[in-house]
Amino acid sequence: MRQLNAWKKMVSIISVATVLVTPLTGQAKDAVKIAFIGPLTGGVSSTGLGGRNSAQLAVDQYNADPAGKYQVELVKLDDECKPAVGVQVVTRAATDRSIVGAVGHYCSAVAIVTVDTFHRFGLPLVIWGAVLPEITYGNNYKEVHRVNGTMINEGKMAAEYVHKAGFKRVAMIYDTTDYGKGQGVHFTDALQQYPDITVTGSYGVDVSQQDFSAELTAAQRGNPDVIWFGGLTPQGVAIKAQLERIGISTPFIGVSGILNEGFIAGLGPAVAEGVVSFHNGAPIEKYAHGKEFLAAYGAAGFKEEPDAYGPFAYSATKLLIDAIEKVGPNRAKVRDALNATRDYESLVGTINFDEHRQNITSAHQYVVQDGKWVYWVDSKYGKGPQ
Numbered sequence: 102m103r104q105l106n107a108w109k110k111m112v113s114i115i116s117v118a119t120v121l122v123t124p125l126t127g128q129a130k131d132a133v134k135i136a137f138i139g140p141l142t143g144g145v146s147s148t149g150l151g152g153r154n155s156a157q158l159a160v161d162q163y164n165a166d167p168a169g170k171y172q173v174e175l176v177k178l179d180d181e182c183k184p185a186v187g188v189q190v191v192t193r194a195a196t197d198r199s200i201v202g203a204v205g206h207y208c209s210a211v212a213i214v215t216v217d218t219f220h221r222f223g224l225p226l227v228i229w230g231a232v233l234p235e236i237t238y239g240n241n242y243k244e245v246h247r248v249n250g251t252m253i254n255e256g257k258m259a260a261e262y263v264h265k266a267g268f269k270r271v272a273m274i275y276d277t278t279d280y281g282k283g284q285g286v287h288f289t290d291a292l293q294q295y296p297d298i299t300v301t302g303s304y305g306v307d308v309s310q311q312d313f314s315a316e317l318t319a320a321q322r323g324n325p326d327v328i329w330f331g332g333l334t335p336q337g338v339a340i341k342a343q344l345e346r347i348g349i350s351t352p353f354i355g356v357s358g359i360l361n362e363g364f365i366a367g368l369g370p371a372v373a374e375g376v377v378s379f380h381n382g383a384p385i386e387k388y389a390h391g392k393e394f395l396a397a398y399g400a401a402g403f404k405e406e407p408d409a410y411g412p413f414a415y416s417a418t419k420l421l422i423d424a425i426e427k428v429g430p431n432r433a434k435v436r437d438a439l440n441a442t443r444d445y446e447s448l449v450g451t452i453n454f455d456e457h458r459q460n461i462t463s464a465h466q467y468v469v470q471d472g473k474w475v476y477w478v479d480s481k482y483g484k485g486p487q
Contacts, residue, residue: 130172133430135160135421136194137414138187138205139230141179144335147363148207151408152229153177156204158394158401159418170426175418176200180211182333187211188218195222201430202227202439204417207410208333209233209252209280219244225424225436227417230410232357232381233283237459246439248420248452249413250381250462255356256287258379258464259329262354264295268326271298272351274316274340275331277305284331284356301325306336313340314347321349333358338367345372354378360409360467360474370472375482380409381462382449384476388412394448409474416447 137156140149160175178194180187187206194200195218203219206212207230219226220242228236228247232255237247263271273288275281285303292298301323304316317340320328328344328351330337337359344353354377365373385391385407394415398407407415420442421435428434445452452460466477477483 130170131430132174133171133425134174134176134197134200135418135425136176136178136200136203136205137418138178138180138190138194138203139207139414140182141177143181143183145182145207145333145358145361145363147334147366147405148230148361148408148410149179149182150405151361151411152207152414154401154403154405155398155407155411155415156229156418158398158403159415159422161401162397163419163422171430173422173425180206180208182208182211184211184214187215191215191218191224195219195224200224201425201432202421202435204229204414204421206231209236209283210278212236213239213279216240216242216245223432223436225421225432225439227421227439229414229417233279234287235279235283237457241457243440243458244436246442246454246458246460248417248447248449248460249410250460250464252284252287252356254381254462254464255379256284256289256291258466259288259354259356260291260295260298262377262379262466263292263298263327263329266327266352268352269298270301270323270325270327272301272320272323272325272328273303273331274313274320274328275303275305276308276333276336278308278332280333280358281305281331284358288329288331288356306332306340308332308336310336311339313343317343317347317349321351325351327352327354330355330359332356334361334363334367337364341368341372341376352377357381357409362406362408365469365472365474370469373469373472376469377477377482378467378474379464380467381464382409382412383465384479385412387476388448388450390448412448416449416452419447420445420452 178190202225209231212231234251275285357380360378424438
């Protein structure tokens with residue numbers, strides 16, 4: 102509470118200072134627009150709203166600093182986690198020359214079809230959540246950068262967990278978007294180093310599908326020790342709920358697409374209990390400035406939680422703003438400044454872009470315990486027998 106009050110006091114002082122200093126200098130700050138793009142409605146909106154709020158916090162903190170050169174406006178665009186909608190809103194942002202850069206995309210299926218547009222119009226993009234490797238590694242678009250990790254990391258950690266847990270037989274269910282298929286490929290590749298583990302069956306499901314009884318019945322015939330899911334929250338909830346209804350209690354693990362409050366809310370704490378997931382970010386409070394971020398986020402009065410990807414949206418926004426501060430509101434110059442990112446200290450740790458403008462990160466494991474996602478090593482599951 103003391104830290105929270107101190108933060109509020111600091112913001113008040115900065116705000117007053119801004120009011121006092123600006124009239125004295127007689128210089129109004131130039132306005133600069135950046136875009137936030139993510140799923141603000143639909144089944145994965147909890148992550149999108151947490152990302153939006155976190156990006157807004159970064160903007161507000163910058164604007165409160167009288168030393169900043171510009172007054173930044175965050176233009177918020179809803180891609181609905183739908184590729185066609187994503188192309189529409191990215192085109193709208195890219196053709197608006199007043200928008201200097203974008204912090205974009207949680208859904209890989211959207212990001213992979215919009216990178217061409219960012220490149221064609223020269224709009225710098227910093228990705229805050231999409232994990233499909235091809236978004237950065239599948240092209241040489243200098244406009245496209247990513248602060249979060251990829252599903253390669255997630256797949257390796259999931260395979261390692263399956264091995265350490267002693268599971269020998271794995272059933273795979275994944276959605277047939279680029280995201281789901283990609284997750285399946287990288288998980289399968291990672292399993293190759295464990296020859297004692299067998300994939301008993303692999304089942305692709307459409308994102309509009311609601312009845313999974315055929316796939317679940319077929320999967321159960323293979324007598325799996327664990328069911329792996331590669332997809333997003335809406336289908337993850339539906340599949341886990343149907344498993345519960347037909348009496349299949351096989352352990353359930355999933356990719357980062359289910360690591361959000363919506364997954365637990367959709368199932369209820371009892372059904373979600375013990376589900377394991379993997380994510381390229383550590384718990385917020387584990388970061389060096391994580392508690393400060395949470396205090397500032399709380400003081401800002403946002404209704405939604407920052408969720409697992411909020412820290413990445415915050416870090417991506419600060420990185421973009423700092424590039425604009427350094428070189429000015431020019432798309433080409435901002436792109437080049439972002440390309441050169443090395444040893445940039447952020448909320449989520451040090452950001453270093455490789456030759457594909459991909460930040461180097463590590464994956465982390467989580468589990469649902471008592472109605473919350475808990476860091477595996479801090480959970481009763483991680484401390485006791487698996």
